[in-house]
Amino acid sequence: MEILIGRDEKSGKMKLTAEGRSVLFGTGRLPNSVLPEHLKLTIDDSSIRLKNLNINAYTYVNGLAVENKTISKDDKIEIGTDHVSFDWRALDEFIPAEVDIHPLQAIWNTFENENIALQIAERKFNTLRSTTGIITMAAIALSIATGGKSHWYFVLYGIAIVVSVVFFIKAYRDSSKMPQKRQELNRAFQRDYVCPHCGHFLGNQSYEILTQNSHCPYCKAKFIH
Numbered sequence: 001m002e003i004l005i006g007r008d009e010k011s012g013k014m015k016l017t018a019e020g021r022s023v024l025f026g027t028g029r030l031p032n033s034v035l036p037e038h039l040k041l042t043i044d045d046s047s048i049r050l051k052n053l054n055i056n057a058y059t060y061v062n063g064l065a066v067e068n069k070t071i072s073k074d075d076k077i078e079i080g081t082d083h084v085s086f087d088w089r090a091l092d093e094f095i096p097a098e099v100d101i102h103p104l105q106a107i108w109n110t111f112e113n114e115n116i117a118l119q120i121a122e123r124k125f126n127t128l129r130s131t132t133g134i135i136t137m138a139a140i141a142l143s144i145a146t147g148g149k150s151h152w153y154f155v156l157y158g159i160a161i162v163v164s165v166v167f168f169i170k171a172y173r174d175s176s177k178m179p180q181k182r183q184e185l186n187r188a189f190q191r192d193y194v195c196p197h198c199g200h201f202l203g204n205q206s207y208e209i210l211t212q213n214s215h216c217p218y219c220k221a222k223f224i225h
């Protein structure tokens with residue numbers, strides 16, 4: 001495939017043309033040192049060949065000016081004497097990148113497990129708190145059963161009060177801790193559960209659903225798993 005690269009004279013953006021269609025890439029205007037027909041990339045399965053299209057077209061590979069050179073995606077390409085960095089993602093439209101999304105599986109599993117652990121912690125805590133009521137009820141039942149003659153219900157009342165205070169303090173502390181934990185978990189997830197190619201957050205969809213999609217909805221990179 002041959003891809004012609006230059007500056008679109010109307011918008012000033014980078015223009016890539018291949019197989020009879022053109023796309024614009026990037027934001028902002030390129031300097032005039034990027035010519036409207038600047039260079040050509042010839043891409044096949046094994047190599048990428050770069051060629052300047054004009055005597056006034058300057059292109060740099062890893063800092064050195066070149067006319068005609070075989071390059072790879074690891075090379076740093078700069079276009080024009082203003083050294084405009086070439087972003088390889090500009091080629092995505094014509095040659096979709098392939099990305100291994102397998103590392104996202106562990107990130108999803110961690111998120112899901114920690115979410116469940118948080119839910120269990122919240123439920124356990126609510127169950128514990130309800131024991132205060134049970135102890136109080138037992139004290140009342142005992143006082144009725146013994147006609148108020150037993151002193152044990154005072155003890156039970158005492159325990160109920162102490163337990164209530166303990167749980168009140170714990171509830172007060174957790175009321176800020178739990179949402180904070182949840183927020184940290186969500187933040188880490190949104191930072192890490194991203195397309196390895198474009199870095200876009202992939203949303204709250206499980207890894208299994210991701211594997212059913214053939215490509216990234218944002219950059220069109222092909223998912224490999």
Ligand SMILES: [Zn+2]
Nearest residue numbers: 195198216219
């Ligand atoms: Zn992407």
